[in-house]
Amino acid sequence: MQRLYSSIPCLLPFFLLTILFPACKSPEKKMADQLSASLIPLPIKQSPGKGYIALPSLIHISPDTSSEMVRLGQYLAQTMSEKYHLQLRIEDNKPDSGNSSIRLISGPGKINGKEGYILTIDEQGVTIVAGTCNGIFYGIQTLFQLIPVPQMNIRNHGTVWLKKMVIEDYPRFPWRGMHLDVSRHFFPKEFIKKYIDILAMHKMNVFHWHLTDDQGWRIEIKKYPKLTEVGAWREDTRDRPWDYGQHPVVPGKPVYGGFYTQDDIRDxxxxxxxxxITVVPEIEMPGHSWAALYAYPNLSCSGKPFFVAPGVPFEFTDPYCAGNDQTFRFLEDVLSEVSELFPSPYIHIGGDECKKTPWEKCTKCRLRMQTENLKSVEELQSYFIRRIEKILVARGKKLIGWDEILEGGLAPEATVMSWRGEEGGILAARQGHDAVMTPADVLYLSRPQDTESQLVNEDGFYALREVYAYDPVPAVLSKEEAGHILGAQGCLWTEETQTPEEAEYKILPRLCALSEITWSPKENKNYQQFLKRLFYHYNRLDLLHLNYYIPVAGGFSNMAFLGSSTTVSVKVPIGGYSVRYTMNGNDPDTTSARYVHPFQVYSNDTLRVAVFLPSGRHSRVRTAVFKSLALKPSAVINDAKPGILVTAYTGDISTLDSFATMKQTSLFTMDSIAIPGNLPKDTFGLLFEGFIKVPADGLYKFFMASDDGSRLWVADTLLIDADGIHGPSEESGTIALQKGFHSFRLRYFERFYGEGLMFQMQGPEAGKQKLTKEMLWH
Known part of the structure; x- marks a missing residue:
């Protein structure tokens, strides 16, 4: 006894350690904590409990044991087996035994809202309660996110731990959508289903399917077989960049296209x-209809033969003839078949970018305007849309269209999809109409995930940040008007997206941000926290074998410097990413040096940088070349005159090398680098030539964005080469200049479809700015 008591002082420190420092959590429970804190979209309310449970292996369904509820149980079990390698079994007709299980409980009055749910994890297991099957489905999606994907669960040997908690959740908006254009490039049925799976895992509920456009008709219409026999095919130009040429199908040459049969659609x-998920089909009208007019040219104003063009812009296409009753009989037949195929309450009719000049010249259209007392072609478009709405209403459908349907007066029950900013949605809401917000400058996910010009100062997530920061309800609307904003949607136009892999890369992870701004409360938004959750969410995207964008490292670019060396800093994205780099000409891999702090580089060094996930997947590799520059000596100019000399040309042009074949039309001076206002709309060129005067020795960086091609020479050195037909994208070049005059030459051309020339300079004594008139001489 004395020996036992004498040992107590020795054991006391261990008792104290046990009390003060409880046993460390296992890696599996730490993972459960992390997953519960990484849900996307963020729930309305998440209340953590104390402790953990093992994932039950039994699914119990009550009190509603309908076939739909049983199907949801089967969906849960099948997904757990196929994706997570976990085996669950279903009980749907037996009393609840009280054992730990996954309970799916659906019935009226269980929770407010059609899509809301409550998910509880406690000693009884996992319980998902909802008023409808919709809510049960969304609760299941949340449960999936709480379970580690197989590669995260390697050490656990089958047991999955869940953190105890209660989640109360429902969406902010009833319209949480994503669009896919299958006209510009066709996507197979299997990918359409995968696209739907991406939406489903993010609790999105509308798939806007853009089925027809100038470049291809993609839906079988039984009454008009030529729509897909002819209108679904065009010359195969996929080996070339998307262009604005007009390419008829030539016998014997490869063709490109495809369409969905009505059985495909039903499936x-x-x-x-x-x-x-509601599938909203889009059948474009009255414009963007060349594919249909290719098949049935009698529906146009001219009646002339057409062809499907892979890149022609809408300004060069013809609409349906609004004065021809055959047009409306044709569209009524088409919409009748479409309405039967799609149970969606909405049919999207396009209505955007309609070229109206053929109507102005058309005898039938002018007669229609006279008969209907229409004062303008805008009112004729409104007449067209209103007549189509009557066809849809007769079939129990609602009309939705792009915001151009506001022009000339809105159809009585139409819903507006606002893409040219927010103005269309604001106007619709103030007129008492519903609207869906999809402003192109934020929610057109066909825009690049990043550009080199932005990455000089930004990290690779700036485009994601723009989406996350967007709020679908414009601040100018009253509370009553805001009630007409149904939600928001992203759009993927596929002019420059040919494959499923490219489509996935364009939308992810921006779709993840979109899901949160349409589901979660505005006051819960936190961008820094979202990025941390996204880092773990990539593992869930891997379950679907998706090709997603990983943020690139920013904060650096090609750099010229004075002296023997300079310092490079890299912006590391928020999350648990690692940034690795090389200086030996090889792309970095998981064994390459890890970036931890700024470092020195020397002339002719080449830096290659990539951002890595723990899985080993990495971002695209960014490359920067560093070069020490010597000052270019200034020119001795004794008789310089103010202004830059400008020569204007006209003629067909598609490359700067065509200048020699163009006609010179005028010669004048300007005190800025810009497009003068007295030029023709299209097919012109400009040559700016003279001298630039810089105020001090140092490095000068020139920035240029042009639509279409441009080239810049400074001090007889080619700095920027942006030749070709393209939209504006900023390019830059740096040169070391001695104080004084230096030769300057800039060539620019505009083919068609918009023009633009932005030119700026950054120097040792001033930030990025336009050139002042004091800098330009000849």
Whole structure:
């Protein structure tokens, strides 16, 4: 006894350690904590409990044991087996035994809202309660996110731990959508289903399917077989950049295209319905209809033969003839078949970018305007849309269209999809109409995820940040008007997206941000926290074998410097990413040096940088070349005159090398680098030539964005080469200049479809700015 008591002082420190420092959490429970804190979209309310439970292996369904509820149980079990390698079994007709299980409980009055749910994890297991099957489905999506994907669960040998908690959740908006253009490039049925799966896992509920456009008709219409026999095919130009040429199908040459049969449509619609996603079809009218007019040219104003063009812009296409009753009989037949195929309450009719000049010249259209007392072609478009709305209303459908349907007066029950900024949605809401917000400058996910010009100062997530920062309800609307904003949607136009892999890369992870701004409360938004959650969410995207964008490292670019060396800093994205780099000409891999702090580089060094996930997947590799520059000596100019000399040319042009074949039309001076206002709309060129006067010795960086091509020489050195037909994208070049005059030459041309020339300079004594008139001489 004395020996036992004498040992107590020795054991006391261990008792104290046990009390003060409880046993460390296992890696599996730490993972459960992390997953519960990484949900996307963020729930309305998440209340953590104390402790953990093992994932039950039994699914119990009550009190509603309908076939739909049983199907949801089967969906849960099948997904757990196929994606997570976990085996669950279902009980749907037996009393609840009280054992730990996953309970799916659906019935009226269980929770407010059609899509809301409550998910509880406690000693009884996992319980998902909802008023409808929609809510049960969204609760299941949240449960999936709480379970580690197989590669995260390697050490756990089958047991999955869940953190105890209660989640109360429902969406902010009823319209949480994503669009896909299958006209510009066609995508197979299997990918459409995968696209729907991406939406479903993010609790999005509308798939806007852009089925027809100038470049291809993609839906089978039984009454008009030529729509797909002819209108679904065009010359195969996929080996060339998307252009604005007009390429008829030539016998014997390869063709490109495809379409969905009506059986395909039914299969996809059912697949989406089982994931509580409404498929909204879009049948473009009155413009963007060349594919249909290719098949049935009698529906145009001219009646002339057409062809499907892979890149022609809408200004060069013809609309349906609004004065021809055959047009409306044709569209009524088409919309009748479409309405039967799609249970969606909405049919999207396009209505955007309609070239109206053929109507102005058309005898039938002018007669229609006279008969209907229409004062303008804008009112004729409104007449067209209103007549189509009557066709849809008669079939129990609602009309939705792009914001151009506001022009000339809005159809009585139409819903507006606002893409040219927010103005269309604001105007619709103030007129008492519903609207869906999809402003192109934020929610057109066909825009690049990043550009080199932005990455000089930004990290690789700036485009994601723009999406996350967007709020679908414009601040100028009253509370009553804001009630007409149904939600928001992203759009993927596919002019420059040919494959499923490219489509995935364009939308992810921006779709993740979109899902949160349409589901979660505005006051819960936190961008820094979202990025941390996204880092773990990539593992969930891997379950679907998706090709997603990983943020690139920013904060650096090609750099010229004075002296023997300079310092490079790299912006590391928020999260748990590692940045690795090389200086030996090889692309970095998981064994390359890890960036931890700024470092020195020397002339002719080449830096290659990539951002890595723990899985080993990495971002695209960014490359920067460093060069020490010597000052270019200034020119001795004794008789310089103010202003830059400008020569204007006209003629067909598609490259700067065509200048020699163009006609010179005028010669004048300007005190800025800009497009003068007295030029023709298209097919012109400009040559700016003279001298630039810089105020001090040092490095000068020139920035230029042009639509279309441009080239810049300074001090007889080619700094920027942006030749070709393209939209504005900023390019830059740096040169070391001695104080004084230096030769300056800039060539620019505009082919068609918009023009633009932005030119700026950054020097040792001033930031990025336009050139002043004191700098330009000849």
């Amino acid at each position: 996809i619609v059912q697949y989406a319905r089982e994931r509580y």
